[in-house]
Amino acid sequence: xxxxxxxxxxxxxxxxxxxxxxxxxxxxxxxxxxxxxxxxxxxxxxxxxxxxxxxxxxxxxxxxxxxxxxxxxxxxxxxxxxxxxxxxxxxxxxxxxxxxxxxxxxxxxxxxxxxxxxxxxxxxxxxxxxxxxxxxxxxxxxxxxxxxxxxxxxxxxxxxxxxxxxxxxxxxxxxxxxxxxxxxxxxxxxxxxxxxxxxxxxxxxxxxxxxxxxxxxxxxxxxxxxxxxxxxxxxxxxxxxxxxxxxxxxxxxxxxxxxxxxxxxxxxxxxxxxxxxxxxxxxxxxxxxxxxxxxxxxxxxxxxxxxxxxxxxxxxxxxxxxxxxxx
Amino acid sequence: xxxxxxxxxxxxxxxxxxxxxxxxxxxxxxxxxxxxxxxxxxxxxxxxxxxxxxxxxxxxxxxxxxxxxxxxxxxxxxxxxxxxxxxxxxxxxxxxxxxxxxxxxxxxxxxxxxxxxxxxxxxxxxxxxxxxxxxxxxxxxxxxxxxxxxxxxxxxxxxxxxxxxxxxxxxxxxxxxxxxxxxxxxxxxxxxxxxxxxxxxxxxxxxxxxxxxxxxxxxxxxxxxxxxxxxxxxxxxxxxxxxxxxxxxxxxxxxxxxxxxxxxxxxxxxxxxxxxxxxxxxxxxxxxxxxxxxxxxxxxxxxxxxxxxxxxxxxxxxxxxxxxxxxxxxxxxxxxxxxxxxxxxxxxxxxxxxxxxxxxxxxxxxxxxxxxxxxxxxxxxxxxxxxxxxxxxxxxxxxxxxxxxxxxxxxxxxxxxxxxxxxxxx
Numbered sequence: 022x023x024x025x026x027x028x029x030x031x032x033x034x035x036x037x038x039x040x041x042x043x044x045x046x047x048x049x050x051x052x053x054x055x056x057x058x059x060x061x062x063x064x065x066x067x068x069x070x071x072x073x074x075x076x077x078x079x080x081x082x083x084x085x086x087x088x089x090x091x092x093x094x095x096x097x098x099x100x101x102x103x104x105x106x107x108x109x110x111x112x113x114x115x116x117x118x119x120x121x122x123x124x125x126x127x128x129x130x131x132x133x134x135x136x137x138x139x140x141x142x143x144x145x146x147x148x149x150x151x152x153x154x155x156x157x158x159x160x161x162x163x164x165x166x167x168x169x170x171x172x173x174x175x176x177x178x179x180x181x182x183x184x185x186x187x188x189x190x191x192x193x194x195x196x197x198x199x200x201x202x203x204x205x206x207x208x209x210x211x212x213x214x215x216x217x218x219x220x221x222x223x224x225x226x227x228x229x230x231x232x233x234x235x236x237x238x239x240x241x242x243x244x245x246x247x248x249x250x251x252x253x254x255x256x257x258x259x260x261x262x263x264x265x266x267x268x269x270x271x272x273x274x275x276x277x278x279x280x281x282x283x284x285x286x287x288x289x290x291x292x293x294x295x296x297x298x299x300x301x302x303x304x305x306x307x308x309x310x311x312x313x314x315x316x317x318x319x320x321x322x323x324x325x326x327x328x329x330x331x332x333x334x335x336x337x338x339x340x341x342x343x344x345x346x347x348x
Numbered sequence: 349x350x351x352x353x354x355x356x357x358x359x360x361x362x363x364x365x366x367x368x369x370x371x372x373x374x375x376x377x378x379x380x381x382x383x384x385x386x387x388x389x390x391x392x393x394x395x396x397x398x399x400x401x402x403x404x405x406x407x408x409x410x411x412x413x414x415x416x417x418x419x420x421x422x423x424x425x426x427x428x429x430x431x432x433x434x435x436x437x438x439x440x441x442x443x444x445x446x447x448x449x450x451x452x453x454x455x456x457x458x459x460x461x462x463x464x465x466x467x468x469x470x471x472x473x474x475x476x477x478x479x480x481x482x483x484x485x486x487x488x489x490x491x492x493x494x495x496x497x498x499x500x501x502x503x504x505x506x507x508x509x510x511x512x513x514x515x516x517x518x519x520x521x522x523x524x525x526x527x528x529x530x531x532x533x534x535x536x537x538x539x540x541x542x543x544x545x546x547x548x549x550x551x552x553x554x555x556x557x558x559x560x561x562x563x564x565x566x567x568x569x570x571x572x573x574x575x576x577x578x579x580x581x582x583x584x585x586x587x588x589x590x591x592x593x594x595x596x597x598x599x600x601x602x603x604x605x606x607x608x609x610x611x612x613x614x615x616x617x618x619x620x621x622x623x624x625x626x627x628x629x630x631x632x633x634x635x636x637x638x639x640x641x642x643x644x645x646x647x648x649x650x651x652x653x654x655x656x657x658x659x660x661x662x663x664x665x666x667x668x669x670x671x672x673x674x675x676x677x678x679x680x681x682x683x684x685x686x687x688x689x690x691x692x693x694x695x696x697x698x699x700x701x702x703x704x705x706x707x708x709x710x711x712x713x714x715x716x717x718x719x720x721x722x723x724x725x726x727x728x729x730x731x732x733x734x735x736x737x738x739x740x741x742x743x744x745x746x747x748x749x750x751x752x753x754x755x756x757x758x759x760x761x762x763x764x765x766x767x768x769x770x771x772x773x774x
Contacts, residue, residue, distance in 0.1 A: 164670070164672040164673060164676065165672075165673065165676040166673060166676070167632060167633065167669060167673050167674070167676055167677035167680070168632060169630050169632065232715075233705070235702070235703025235704060235715075235717075236701070236703055237703075295693065296693035296694075296696060296697065296698050297693075297698055297699075298689045298691070298693060298696075299689070299699070300699035300701050300717075300719035300733060301698070301699065301701070302699075302701040302703070302717055302719065303683055304679060304682045304683055304703065304715070304717055304735075304737075305679060306675045306676075306678045306679040306682065306715065306737055307672070307675050308671035308672060308674075308675050308742060309713075309739035309740050309741070309742070310671070310742075312705065312713075312739060314705055315705070316705040316706055316707035316713050317704055317705065317706055317707070318706070318707060318708075319706060319707075319708050319709070319764070319765055319768045319769065320765075322704050322706050322716070322718075322764075323761050323764060323765065325702065325704065326702065326718055326720070326761070326764075327757070328702070329700045329701070329702055329718065329719075329720040330720055330722070330730065330757045332700045333697045333698075333700050333720050333721055333722035333730065334722055334727075336697040336698065336700075336722065337697050337722040337723070337724045337727070340697065340724055341724055
């Protein structure tokens with residue numbers, strides 16, 4: 022008898038397969054079995070497979086402690102016929118007899134992302150990104166320093182940030198163990214630091230826009246969309262690198278995470294209607310050479326300000342009405 | 349001169365000095381005994397707990413039972429009439445109910461009425477005292493019983509928008525709302541505040557006379573919370589119009605800092621103070637600040653003070669910083685601005701803010717942020733904060749800002765225009 026036994030997940034994903042031959046194929050934890058399964062829930066001599074007169078594959082329980090179950094987790098009789106494609110469970114491990122004649126899926130070419138992630142999984146790629154982020158941090162700190170610059174402080178702060186990012190990348194990489202996926206540590210470092218760089222670039226653009234157009238609703242919405250978009254891409258990339266999920270599943274998972282995070286932050290913002298006694302705004306100032314917007318006249322600005330008075334009046338009326346209704 | 353002659357002259361001098369002092373002491377004693385029946389302690393009682401929440405002094409000003417005191421003594425009962433009630437305690441320690449009839453929040457005065465007719469009442473003086481004239485402040489300091497504090501009239505407080513008499517005598521908490529009288533027992537002022545060190549302030553009796561006249565035409569049946577809210581709103585509105593009209597008329601002559609012209613003074617009643625960082629070591633930039641403020645707040649309640657004005661100029665110059673670094677410094681100063689608020693969250697809305705690049709008539713370009721919040725109870729009045737930073741130079745700039753507390757939209761707009769046109773590059 023020759024057969025191929027597939028070890029599968031609950032979702033029918035093949036984890037590994039065993040090509041076995043013999044009249045009787047013994048399965049267990051002991052080293053003299055035909056199929057050795059190194060799982061503590063498997064008895065030394067757990068089960069055996071054989072062929073009967075009619076050519077059916079028979080599975081026999083060898084008085085094991087945890088027995089043999091079918092797909093529905095029901096214990097099966099000590100000797101039962103198992104058809105091709107039918108599941109049986111030994112301990113926690115799930116198996117299926119493969120159809121040797123089944124059509125194999127077409128060979129697919131590695132897609133761009135898979136090729137890219139393989140190429141990026143080099144120590145020098147990771148190092149290049151680390152150095153770039155480190156240098157950008159130092160440059161940003163230097164350009165925003167208005168006191169005496171203490172270079173040791175600048176370098177140590179930047180180093181700490183880089184180390185923190187590297188630790189995050191490491192934790193993400195360890196997630197590959199949960200999915201039993203190959204750990205591409207350098208690719209994950211490249212992804213993490215590329216994400217940090219993109220956030221920096223986005224912040225520079227945001228500062229430029231805020232300097233010229235100030236804080237307004239359109240910019241705030243754009244800021245949220247782009248930031249969450251970048252985060253979505255980052256999380257998508259992390260799932261791609263550490264898991265075996267297909268693209269559709271990865272997209273769904275990343276989208277659910279981002280929407281949940283976004284939803285929670287918005288809930289926090291809008292849930293609180295209490296009055297804050299100091300103005301809530303943030304001003305961005307850059308050198309005037311970066312000013313591209315035309316200035317408004319004093320009179321025009323006054324006209325634009327009437328909207329502020331209207332808004333506060335509306336809020337006052339709303340709050341007074343709410344106070345009256347609650348009394 | 350012989351020894352005995354010197355002794356005689358000394359003794360004679362002592363008699364002449366002692367006699368006026370003795371006469372003055374006798375005057376004071378007579379005054380106090382004459383008018384102690386007309387003095388009362390005013391209490392604001394929390395209805396739920398039955399305990400007093402504030403105390404002050406009041407005094408009868410008519411035989412019909414009208415009393416005068418400070419507004420701030422009875423503000424709880426005005427702002428929350430369902431939670432507080434008023435009573436007065438007379439010289440026999442008897443308590444009687446009293447109701448507010450009219451208020452003047454600008455001058456911190458109030459007129460009350462009781463059904464009980466007084467044995468005696470004070471007469472309001474018709475003319476101002478002479479400088480150096482001896483006065484007597486009456487009141488109940490620290491709840492210790494009615495006392496008299498002598499002092500001197502020293503004219504009106506200089507450089508102040510609000511008329512207050514300088515009284516060199518020690519007023520203490522609890523004496524608020526009590527009268528200060530001349531030696532004839534005529535009221536020349538109402539005790540209102542102290543600056544410590546034998547320097548106190550009185551509201552001129554002319555303000556009380558005006559309020560008393562206004563109160564006489566009020567129908568008691570019209571008195572409710574809405575009536576007093578309308579009174580406060582009308583007084584605040586009129587006051588800020590008068591205040592800012594004076595500021596608008598004032599000549600904001602220029603002062604030059606670096607290459608920038610800024611106003612030297614905003615109004616004579618808004619003193620300006622300056623400072624710089626030149627005495628500090630290892631500074632990467634030079635900074636000077638000029639701050640002009642009207643500190644006199646108008647008390648509406650313990651969680652609501654209004655009427656202040658604050659104008660600030662912060663000039664910064666640096667040869668050592670790169671343009672990006674200077675911009676970062678200006679940004680941190682703009683975003684760290686904090687002006688103390690004396691208003692509670694239930695009185696106002698949130699601030700609504702707007703940013704813009706603004707160019708004035710002198711082609712001076714600045715980035716400005718305007719923030720506005722409305723008063724919930726007093727429609728048409730707002731707190732306005734404006735902050736701007738001058739652009740156009742890589743090594744020098746000015747942060748110009750102001751805070752106007754309790755102003756109308758029109759007044760805020762007029763001030764903004766004058767402010768923006770007063771700053772320019774030279």
